[in-house]
Amino acid sequence: MSRIGNEVVVLPESVEVEFYGNNVTVKGPNGELTRAFSPDIRFHMAENEVSFIRPNESQKMKTVHGTTRANFNNMVVGVSEGFQKSLELVGVGYRAQMQGTKLILNVGYSQPVEVETPEGVTIEAPANNQVIVKGSSKELVGKVAAKIRSVRMPEPYKGKGIRYSGEQVRSKEGKTGK
Incomplete structure (x- = not known):
């Protein structure tokens, strides 16, 4: 049932x-x-x-x-009420900033990555290492947040990358020398 x-x-x-x-x-x-x-x-x-x-x-x-x-x-x-997803940027020199309707991400690549804001969603960058995605469609908010996260997925060795707020990244042990 x-x-x-x-x-x-x-x-x-x-x-x-x-x-x-x-x-x-x-x-x-x-x-x-x-x-x-x-x-x-x-x-x-x-x-x-x-x-x-x-x-x-x-x-x-x-x-x-x-x-x-x-x-x-x-x-x-x-x-x-609306929906919201919060993302954190973890890493030395990683930062996010808004430039008009574009989100500019500096996450370790040679060039900054630009993410367009689709209609029906607002993106905010209240701090250098924080991004908030808001909107009325739960599906669209989740898609945009996942797209931003996919720019630099959190990696398991140093924990650097873009992650959801509160997300736990399991760290792996690195290689050991002889």
């Missing part, structure tokens, strides 16, 4: 939801998100609560049911 799919999503007062068949638009103070969901799952809205109904008890429907509810909930949270 899908426990997540059976939970209702309570809408905050500042959020509006519109259904067009299997397309859903959620509007709130942080913007507007639209997504197409599976036509098998039905939405039922009563006052400020949205519930999800699946047609049968097959395993595939149970997974689609839970995924639909989780994605819809992420849309509601995104337009009302």
